[in-house]
Amino acid sequence: MKYSLLLVSLFILAICSIHAQEMVSPNKKIKVIVEHQAGAKVLGEVYFKVLYKNKSGYTEVIPNSPLGILRKDQQFSGNLRCVGESESEPVNEKYEMISGKRKWCENLANEKVFKYVNANNKPMNIVFRVYNDGVAFRYEFTEKSDALTEIIDETTTYTIPESTHRWVQPFHNSYEDFFPFSDTGKGEDNKQVWGFPALFKINNNNPVWVLLSEANITENNCAARLTNIKNPNQYKVTYPPARNDFKQEGVKTTLPWTSQWHALNIGQLSDVVESTLITDVSEPVKIKETSWIKPGAVSWIYWAFNHGSKDYQKVVEYTDLAVEMKWPYVLIDWEWDVMTNGGDIVAAVNDANSKGIKPLMWYNSGTEWLEPTPVDRMLTSEKRNKELAWLKDIGVYGIKVDFFNGDQQDMMKYYIDILKDAAKYQIMVNFHGATVPRGWARTYPNVMTTEAVYGAEWYNNKSVLTSKAAVHNATLPFTRNVIGSMDYTPVTFSDSQHPHITSYAHELALSVVFESGFQHFADRPQAYYDLPQEPKEFLKNVPVAWDNTKLVEGYPGENVIIARKKGNQWYLGGINGKDEKQTLQINFNFLDKGKYNIKLIKDGEDDKSFEVVVLKVKKGSVLNVECLPRGGFVAVLEK
Incomplete structure (x- = not known):
């Protein structure tokens, strides 16, 4: 034996x-x-x-x-x-x-x-x-x-x-x-x-x-x-x-x-x-019915003014921006609980819904920075369910929950509890000031995006992003955005508290280069209204959720070209991360056989202008695009 x-x-x-x-x-x-x-x-x-x-x-x-x-x-x-x-x-x-x-x-x-x-x-x-x-x-x-x-x-x-x-x-x-x-x-x-x-x-x-x-x-x-x-x-x-x-x-x-x-x-x-x-490797979806979960573009009030939604009239302006730009959502950010100047939060929600725009609302998680209110309405199960039921009743479709405090087990449970409870009331979720994505988008698909990125919001806080934005933007597609949706709040043409020196075409390209289930477009309404017709139409129609994604070309910090497919169209975004001119080369090997019409919107004579080019390409074609320092381009292809 x-x-x-x-x-x-x-x-x-x-x-x-x-x-x-x-x-x-x-x-x-x-x-x-x-x-x-x-x-x-x-x-x-x-x-x-x-x-x-x-x-x-x-x-x-x-x-x-x-x-x-x-x-x-x-x-x-x-x-x-x-x-x-x-x-x-x-x-x-x-x-x-x-x-x-x-x-x-x-x-x-x-x-x-x-x-x-x-x-x-x-x-x-x-x-x-x-x-x-x-x-x-x-x-x-x-x-x-x-x-x-x-x-x-x-x-x-x-x-x-x-x-x-x-x-x-x-x-x-x-x-x-x-x-x-x-x-x-x-x-x-x-x-x-x-x-x-x-x-x-x-x-x-x-x-x-x-x-x-x-x-x-x-x-x-x-x-x-x-x-x-x-x-x-x-x-x-x-x-x-x-x-x-x-x-x-x-x-x-x-x-x-x-x-x-x-x-x-x-x-x-x-x-x-x-x-x-x-x-x-993440667990399959745990939400039985998901037809109410709809990705989309969002007009966002905070960036331009470094403040939230205290002013009812400004909230209405951003709702009207969403109407004009055909974006389905408007985010009503912090300070909504002290809203004045013509209306309160219920009036703002009613105004949005009456115009066919779905409102989203900001909350403080109540776990770290406790100055912006409301602070603790999501913190316990009892308070959270009461608040979510109220949001559902008044016609709110999503929440942005901010200022989480660490990666400990209690915080992981808190994230998941929010997603579970929000799903019961058909509420979508954006996590801000949060941990990076860790697979929840499959298990709880009502999480539409997560910040966890040094994004455009930092133009409000420090001057450092002005000089580093281009190289940073050209690094994120290879790092942070690989693992999940990224709430960078992109595509800004005017300046906030600190200027940006990326070109207008570079900013436009971020709508494709960066993936986010809620894509918050952050600029002032007038900045979008003043765009030339072609880039404005592009922003009205660019999707935020994709059927397929291809890396066409790129190297971290230097440049990137991303191709994303929706239906029968391909959208391309390319950015130059360098402080010098650069030629970006598009190889169309990712296409199926056949001829495609392509509309290219790229840097114009200076960093605040565009040039539009229309031509035909096919699988195997190669197109060189000249980019200004910190420049870029977008393109739409259709058979």
Whole structure:
């Protein structure tokens, strides 16, 4: 009997340490190897590495990277023994998105479960999925217990080769900062704490791009960040610290439990930009009836005046702007609870509805900055449901909830509770001053957009965006906007408190380059009324939710051309991120066969004028577009 058990143990060890730890994507381009580096007592570290196949074979893009997770009562790192693994199983499902870069998405991967026990014989699984455009993995505790278990940390670390080029944002609760280029991994403040997503260019001679993020956050997860304090080329997944009003690190949960998905978009730049990996690994839709969820353009009052909606007459002006521009929504921002000058909030809502415009309203989450009111109407279930019922009754279609306080578990639960309760009253949601998207757009599609970006609102606050906007705008399509809708509040032609020096055509292009289920157009009404006919008509008709998205050309911080399809039309947006003239080249290989009419609206003689060009193109055609410094263009193609 002992001899048989020994043979079984040796067989399991052999399985866990040799060939079966290798996984490949359905198209064979991405390979994952999971290694168990066992000590003398068969307890040891678990690592993974990722290889990408190019013309010369597989290249290592993520070298050996530690795996592991820590509970308060148990350690699952450095003391693991492999007890088996599943066969590689295909994942293959199609699902529909209401908003986002693609309507029909395909969740296609190969999945394998690696099974371990720790020194106390407690089980833990690591589930890996390998996609054609990336890798995702998560931890599972499979035992059952009604007692609260505390998950306090991870040893998960992403190792990258030295001299890797990177675009990583210093961490803030609001995720509002730039993505500066670096090849050292060191930050200006020496804190070495970074927010998701994080973009890396591996191997500069034959580059492979990697974007790190995470997805499928639930009420039983907190959201993580990255730290590289010990080694600038090792980015550790790090849980948020306790807050003054929330004395908890990590997660408290019953068992069984699963972590968030750790997500790595991998491939060429187009693979990263076009990927739907974040929603692929997230839970399917939990809202039974969704016909009331409708993406759309929004007129927005705050940007031009650095104030909210206290003045009823100004709110009416923005409602009338939505009517003129054929935008379905108007956002009534903060200060609506003290509205004067001819009407109150109910009058403003009635005015909008009477003109065929659907009103949205702003709320303070009540968790961080408590000056703008109303402060706490969303904070508890009782207050939230009372407020949502009132909004439904008076004819409001969506809410913007602002000023969230961190990535701790209680905040994740708060986001999800808002989405669940809002859905009961058919209310759409915009999260502002918030965490980045983590897959909720699939599970709760009434979340239309999230800020979590250093957007045009910052023209109100500091002068820094004036000089950095162009390069920042040309970086966001490769970083923040990859993982979900982004409420940048784009397309402004006049100046707010601080000027912008991007061209008018550059600003127009942001309506296509940036994806957001609610696209808030932020300028003064007169700025849109004064536009020439062609760009004005373009803004009246440009969609905000897309059937397909293609990266035509681009490089972070330098330039980008995005092509997005809606129905039988393609919309193109291109921007120059440089302070010098640049020729952007459109290769029309993304088109189907046949001839297309194209209307191109590009930089004119100066940065405040446009030129309109009409011509025909077909699949394989190439068109060079001259852009001014910080310039750009849009185009509409139709067969």
